[in-house]
Amino acid sequence: MSPVNYVGKSLPRGDAREKVTGRAVYINDLKRPGMLYGKILYSQQAHARIKNIDTTKAARLPGVRAVLTGEDIPDIPLGFMRDNRPLKKGKVRSYRDEIVAVAAISPEIAAEALELVEVEYEPLPAVFTPQDALADGAPLIHELDARNKPVKSNKLKLPWRLICGDVDQARGKSAYVAQGRYRTTWVNHCCLGTSGVIAEFDLNRNLTMYSITQIPYLAQNDYLAALKAMGLKDSQVRIRCQTIGGGFGSKLDTHCYEFIAILLANATGRPVKIQFSREEEFLAQATRQPAIMEITQGCDAEGRLTFRDVHMVLDNGAYTSWGATTPSVMMVPISSLYRVPNVRFVAESVYTNNLYSQAMRGYGNPQATFAVESNIDQLAEEAGIDPVEFRLLNANQSNEITPQKFKITTCGLSECLEKVRDSLGWQQHRKAKAAGETSTGYKARGQGVASLIHVGGGARVYRSDGHGMIMKLDDFGKLKVFTGAVEIGQGVDTVLRQMAADSVGMRIEDVDIVSHDTDICPWDVGTHASRQTFIAGNAACHCGREIRRKVFELAAGQLNRDPEELDMFDSVVYVRDAPREPGQRLPPADSGDRIPLAKLLRKAHFSTGGTMVMAEVFYDPPNQMLDREFKGNLSCSWAFGTTGVEVEVDLKTGHVEILKYFAAHDVGASMNPMLLEGQVYGAAVMGSGYALSEEVRLREGRMVNGNFLDYKMLTALDKVPVTPIIVETFDSAGPYGAKGVGEPGCVPSAPAIANAIYDAIGVRLDSLPMTPENVLAALKERFPDS
Amino acid sequence: MKNIEYFKPTTIDQALRVKQEMGREACYIAGGTDVLVLAREKKLDCRALISLRRIPELAGISLQDDVLHLGPATTLTDILENGEVARELPILHDAVQVMGSTQMRNMATVGGNVMTAASSGDTLGPLLCLDAVCRLVSPGGERRVPMDEMFVGPRTTAAEPDELLAGLEIPLPAAGGAISSGAFFKLTRRAAMDLALINVAVQLWVNPDRATIAKARLAAGVAAPTPVRLKQTEEELVGAPVAEATKEQVAIRAIGRECRLRDSDRCSAWYREEMLRVLIPRAAALALERMGIAV
Structure with missing residues (x-):
């Protein structure tokens, strides 16, 4: 590999200028010739039979080109349990259910047409909590399963059960045991760009989707299945991703509105765009999975963890998306955060008439870590051990295998804990607290920490964790990198450019990324699991090596040397051992020991029997799918981190202010510190919002705060004073030593803040969000007399 | 639209x-x-x-004979940046500072806040406490309505359909050598872009002895269907030692008699009540502090 020139440097994002000047084309900006506008009518009932839908008036409205209901479309089962349909037929199961779709020549006419639709419902009893849904005689949300067999219960046939060692025996032998019950709620991804798509058929009935998906190649598969159901079995699908205004997991599934756009485009023969309003984004987009979590942990007399026992009930909502599979990642911290030999984790998902959930940054990990890390503080207190010392005592170490059979190759957890402890001034704070100096008047200060483990080297959640990449050198000496990775704001294009330039030995100005188009770019399983820096980065290293090999073969003839004698830097091929001026990496320009890449490639193209230089790689990492017992080395490397916060709680109002926020992350190696810190800042604010203020509020299934006024996403003024601390462990599996860091930052925020609140006021907040009202209520319950 | x-x-x-x-x-x-x-x-x-954005006489801030003339189409940003408001009317300055966001303050006007007459309107408590007067004009002429008579129901003002709010007049609290200051607190779930869960405005005048209260104005938002002045409490405070205004008991009495708190999707009534108890004394204490009076 060539010398490192760009990797590790804080280079600005390649798309920064386009985005800040408004030049970047988001789906909101895009129009196609002859395009129609689609709009969706959602249910007005939580659970009801659809007796009749009268669309006559809507269809007659001038400018309307198509009106569709569930009765007008073929059966297109959606979601991994195949329990959802683009437009619902027969009955609705939640307020977010799509029942009618209209395409018209303007969005206003489409909206007016929806107002003319008359729907008659026959309301059914509804259930809004898992407990009610599991009660005897509860109404069934789905009467039939995916195979049309009658079901008996609202419980999903998805038994999550991980058993390592013997929890019951370990419990009996534990010196200290702590128990807790924790609860998290629905939150929205709040992507600044709302959902949207344009579906367009050409005259050969091939479909192009102008899209914002994170999973273009899996989405292609879903759309092809829909086309087949529509009788278009020979149609092809091309996906062209636009500039994406935030992903965070919200685009990891294909959604009803995308299929509705396809159906409307097919019905009208025109391109159809569906663009969500913010209100619609709140109403119809699936959220983070809420969870009710019971946890018990124990330790021996010295404080070493003996067991961890977790039981969860998940409110699945009315349909399944990836939310129902988040226990697969909840297992990661439950089995493997700190060394704990005996683990039991059981989770069940239950249908209700609420919103359904999907992937969201951390994929279940923030929920599980809230329970685990809050409960670790409880246990440390039981054992009379300082919470940081307790964690250090139990911290994972490099070269160990966890009970779930994860191979921890490198682990910077202890270093993260120590750095956060020292940055916070943990010992000074302890002393000040003992001296009664941390509370003054009606304000009390507290400190808390929480750690995380997450996949850092891809995640084999599908049979493949693969990534295809093609590199092409042109005769101007420019390198095009064709990748299946999707830029969703995380900065993958910039980091790939750095790694590609260094792996070949080129100037970064000569390297461009070509992506976001399934017709042009090779296959990739998706932009998820914090995997692209690791996976696409490894692909870039492999592919770059192949380009170098081919270039050196070409140059060998030109420079009269063996390929092994050559090297490349700054887009110039040179003889490695050639004489050169002091301090110069390259031999003198007139020496005959060097040749610019552009010149070399022109000679290769413009000569008889010429050649071109391209390379391709399909990188699929050596990680494992979880087996039947949910065990196996899911990821090639594991990311760790610790967040430490100091808060000040107003004892009279319950308001929590974050005074200090240190986020230490074992990232393997930092590819671009500026972008990395950007990920940490963003994740810290997202995690703090999850902890303190964000909550989709449902009353009997109906959302009461579906807008940015009432949904309290934190603002720039709600300053979370984040200080990122980068810990480098240089994992040999990663490109240049890197691990993924896209999701981890938001994982430990809530428990760190909850632990700090406990330290400040002696009250443990066990439900998110920890709003001032909830904090004050908890204070009053704990100290009724003050 | x-x-x-x-x-x-x-x-x-x-x-x-x-x-x-x-x-x-x-x-x-x-x-x-x-x-x-x-x-x-x-x-x-x-x-x-x-x-109303192209009518020059509706916008602007000027001071004449100890009365601040505030054009209703004056933007919140212009109020925020006005030196006289910051110096003489900290109660109003406090309120404007925490309204919406910079972009919204560049658009929103004080007259709009008055005529929308939402119980949560952040300038309304301060204007009530400052005994501001509304100039309402109609084809039939002009009438002057004290702010205290403006808010007649939820989102309803005393203005007739043909009347336009043409001016706001605020007598300077410190006119004629009076010793006065005020403060405003707004309770929100985040630091910007938020509506008040409740808000509290307090303006106090003290006697030359600086130990007793000469006059008091207290107002609360989202404490009733309209912004309300806590008049009984105001009267009881006249002549009382300054510290009285900062007592929780005084706030509790005021809430019981003069507020009608309710549960909503944004906040529960008990928390609103609890916060009034906290914020009325805090606002009074800050007002006194601004006069250099420690309690």
């Missing part, structure tokens, strides 16, 4: 004429930060909008 006529008068007379012709079918719009929200929610019941 389609098929809405848009008028752009440049004088008050032109605006009044359009309004007179169209009656309830026309609606005034200044910054649009309330009107456009209603329109988007399809709650705006009119077919014409009369913009």
